[in-house]
Amino acid sequence: MVRSPTFSPLYQQIKALIMQSLGQGEWKPGELIPSEVELSLRFGVSQGTVRKAIDELSNENLLVRRQGKGTFVATHNEARAHFRFLRLVPDTGEPKYPESRIVEFKRLRLPADITRLLELKAGESGFVISRVLSFNAKPTVLDEIWLPLGPFKGLSIEQLNAWSGPLYGFFESTFDVCMVSAEERIKAVSADKTQADLLGVDQGFPLLYVERLSRAFGDKPVEVRRGWYVTDNFYYKNELS
Amino acid sequence: MVRSPTFSPLYQQIKALIMQSLGQGEWKPGELIPSEVELSLRFGVSQGTVRKAIDELSNENLLVRRQGKGTFVATHNEARAHFRFLRLVPDTGEPKYPESRIVEFKRLRLPADITRLLELKAGESGFVISRVLSFNAKPTVLDEIWLPLGPFKGLSIEQLNAWSGPLYGFFESTFDVCMVSAEERIKAVSADKTQADLLGVDQGFPLLYVERLSRAFGDKPVEVRRGWYVTDNFYYKNELS
DNA sequence: AAGTGGTCTAGACCACTTT
DNA sequence: AAGTGGTCTAGACCACTTC
Numbered sequence: 001m002v003r004s005p006t007f008s009p010l011y012q013q014i015k016a017l018i019m020q021s022l023g024q025g026e027w028k029p030g031e032l033i034p035s036e037v038e039l040s041l042r043f044g045v046s047q048g049t050v051r052k053a054i055d056e057l058s059n060e061n062l063l064v065r066r067q068g069k070g071t072f073v074a075t076h077n078e079a080r081a082h083f084r085f086l087r088l089v090p091d092t093g094e095p096k097y098p099e100s101r102i103v104e105f106k107r108l109r110l111p112a113d114i115t116r117l118l119e120l121k122a123g124e125s126g127f128v129i130s131r132v133l134s135f136n137a138k139p140t141v142l143d144e145i146w147l148p149l150g151p152f153k154g155l156s157i158e159q160l161n162a163w164s165g166p167l168y169g170f171f172e173s174t175f176d177v178c179m180v181s182a183e184e185r186i187k188a189v190s191a192d193k194t195q196a197d198l199l200g201v202d203q204g205f206p207l208l209y210v211e212r213l214s215r216a217f218g219d220k221p222v223e224v225r226r227g228w229y230v231t232d233n234f235y236y237k238n239e240l241s
Numbered sequence: 242m243v244r245s246p247t248f249s250p251l252y253q254q255i256k257a258l259i260m261q262s263l264g265q266g267e268w269k270p271g272e273l274i275p276s277e278v279e280l281s282l283r284f285g286v287s288q289g290t291v292r293k294a295i296d297e298l299s300n301e302n303l304l305v306r307r308q309g310k311g312t313f314v315a316t317h318n319e320a321r322a323h324f325r326f327l328r329l330v331p332d333t334g335e336p337k338y339p340e341s342r343i344v345e346f347k348r349l350r351l352p353a354d355i356t357r358l359l360e361l362k363a364g365e366s367g368f369v370i371s372r373v374l375s376f377n378a379k380p381t382v383l384d385e386i387w388l389p390l391g392p393f394k395g396l397s398i399e400q401l402n403a404w405s406g407p408l409y410g411f412f413e414s415t416f417d418v419c420m421v422s423a424e425e426r427i428k429a430v431s432a433d434k435t436q437a438d439l440l441g442v443d444q445g446f447p448l449l450y451v452e453r454l455s456r457a458f459g460d461k462p463v464e465v466r467r468g469w470y471v472t473d474n475f476y477y478k479n480e481l482s
Numbered sequence: 483a484a485g486t487g488g489t490c491t492a493g494a495c496c497a498c499t500t501t
Numbered sequence: 502a503a504g505t506g507g508t509c510t511a512g513a514c515c516a517c518t519t520c
Binding site: 009010011045046047048049052066067068069070 | 489491498499
Binding site: 059060061084085087089180181182183184185186187188189190204206207208209211212229231232234235236237238239240241 | 300301302325326328330421422423424425426427428429430431445447448449450452453470472473475476477478479480481482
């Protein structure tokens with residue numbers, strides 16, 4: 001009922017409040033959030049206004065509505081989320097989740113291009129993970145994953161090896177870092193010697209190069225990922241509208 | 242007020258009716274459609290129900306709302322639509338619309354893979370257009386555009402050469418074919434001799450290969466496009482959420 | 483001033499899930 | 502039966518555009 005001094009619509013303010021609660025961990029991934037009626041009482045607005053806020057958060061994949069049950073915080077540890085950030089599809093047959101093999105794990109001072117993307121000060125420390133993803137034992141993706149130290153304090157290679165499933169599910173369960181959106185920049189490149197060896201192709205083989213900047217709640221950038229994809233039997237799928 | 246026998250929500254039925262009017266050309270791209278109040282009277286439902294139908298169509302980029310003015314049919318002949326289906330962005334600097342040069346135009350019997358994608362009978366006729374897109378006189382994209390004969394009857398190379406701007410705008414103005422969605426399959430490949438010559442790169446140079454199936458109203462497939470992109474100074478941009 | 487889309491409310495009823 | 506999200510309505514007022 002009360003108009004805020006910012007003049008943004010009420011439902012946007014409610015949306016911001018809900019996002020704040022999500023970011024502060026009041027409701028964790030996979031959990032049930034309060035019902036629309038409860039939230040409308042808590043915020044002192046009508047149910048319809050809460051509804052519109054939740055509608056948008058649901059469209060942005062932050063929340064998931066289930067009729068009769070309630071509204072849940074989205075999680076990467078669910079079958080339905082497994083292909084949200086993995087757009088690689090086999091030319092024939094169904095999408096399948098790959099196996100992961102960690103090639104390298106290091107703590108180090110991050111290079112300048114990474115700190116710039118992650119909005120850190122030059123020279124700050126972090127981690128880099130190299131891994132190979134394989135479909136049916138066929139190496140297909142070489143990933144280089146750059147992380148800032150802060151949110152991932154205590155990350156170890158033992159943890160990584162013990163985890164099977166989406167890395168974003170691991171980040172969410174272990175570090176309360178929930179990936180919410182990402183921007184990808186895609187190019188075609190030639191495989192260098194190292195890449196060719198790890199992926200089992202010839203040097204110079206054309207690879208799909210995918211550079212991703214991922215963001216957590218509050219649009220905070222928390223991961224830079226560089227992927228090299230072998231696309232003779234797979235393709236990157238994108239829907240336009 | 243009246244429940245249809247299909248049991249789909251009212252606003253979905255209204256949405257379908259509006260899409261039907263769009264598909265039949267009752268309202269053309271760029272035109273103003275009737276106001277929400279008018280539509281609610283016409284369909285015998287409340288304004289809120291019409292509103293929800295238009296909300297979805299607006300999210301799907303079929304309609305554009307403008308406060309105080311009304312709701313308009315989306316068009317490709319507008320600056321805001323120019324980069325909806327062109328995701329190529331320069332590494333540095335602002336997106337810019339390319340110049341197009343037609344390399345080849347032919348009427349022919351379509352190959353089997355094209356007729357299958359376009360859901361035509363084997364051996365049906367159509368057109369193929371080859372063109373090169375250049376940014377600041379630098380050839381960057383080689384496109385091969387396959388069209389069915391039916392919707393594009395009368396298409397000629399003179400028309401194509403006379404048109405500057407997005408091809409989808411031309412299709413919309415000249416043939417009432419409005420592209421509404423598309424699915425892209427992206428790979429990395431090596432340039433063959435022909436492609437290398439047209440794009441001014443060496444044979445074997447890595448190219449981004451983009452195969453697109455575009456659909457008009459009613460999800461009717463009406464174009465297959467194969468593009469080879471030079472990505473040493475450009476990237477394909479994609480947002481995930 | 484009149485017309486448009488945008489927001490907000492209150493209340494009714496439906497469909498689904500759980501108890 | 503009770504609680505949840507999903508749909509639909511009717512009416513009020515706001516913000517923007519045009520006349």
